Amino acid sequence: MDDRRKYNIRAGWFSILGNILLSGLKYWAGxxxxxxxxxxxAWHSISDVVTSAIVLIGGKISRKPADDDHPFGHGRAEHIAAIIIGVVLAIVAFDFVLNGIEKLGEREHTYYSTFAWIAIIISIIMNELMTQYSFWAGKKINSTMLIADGWHHRTDALSSIIVLxxxxxxxxxxxxxxxLSIIVAIMIAYASYEILSKEINSLLGESPSDELLLSIREAAQKNFDRPLHIHHIHLHNYGHHTEMSCHIKLPPEMSLNEAHDICTKIEKEIKAEFGYFTTIHPEPVKLENR
Known part of the structure; x- marks a missing residue:
């Protein structure tokens, strides 16, 4: 949790300070x-300032411990923050399209100065640096929010290349x-779609892959000769941790203590191998089905 806090704060402030500088530079040149x-x-960079502030706020909320109202913690605040970033990107993209169409209708010609060249080249370099740092920090602490913010920086860098x-x-x-302003808008809209589709699916809940289910079954079974018939596996992602629930089948004559010991061993094995906090529901199985 200390690492998450450290990298969230560093990435957030790096983005905020960098984009305040870039937005002023590009707006002046524009x-x-x-x-x-x-x-x-320039407005894209200003939106980066806003979304980076959301990164800091979302990171702070997600670190709050579990309480009576949120027994699984506040880790999903990161997903909500990433969705806000995606919505901001969509709004910016829509505005770019409208302005681009209006300028086409007016047949307005633009002449660029040396200052415009300097501003856009600095923007490309700075945004790519912020992109790489957000991606690196996001992967290091497994933060979808930081990775989403990195994609925001990447779209800003690519849009600056197009402007160049x-x-x-x-x-x-x-x-x-x-x-080119319309092309920039399309790129931003695509980044918005990528972020929103991923984060909304995560909040709604996604089915685990067949490969993951097979690995879970193998991990649960490997310390037992008796088939456990593990099934009804559900994963619930809460940001910083994942809860797993499943059913197993045990002989009806087995004592409660023995059934409890088996469940505990499986829970420890799943925690050690996958990091999941597991709740197991044992079911009786008929002798001929063992």
């Missing part, structure tokens, strides 16, 4: 050149800036 793509890119292409081609084609 206003001075009349570039919609640059101004849109627009700067290169802008002198020859009047429509370049407007079209």
């Amino acid at each position: 206003i001075s050149t009349g570039s919609l793509a640059l101004v849109a890119d 292409i627009g700067i290169i081609l802008g002198r020859s084609f009047w429509w370049t800036d407007a079209v």
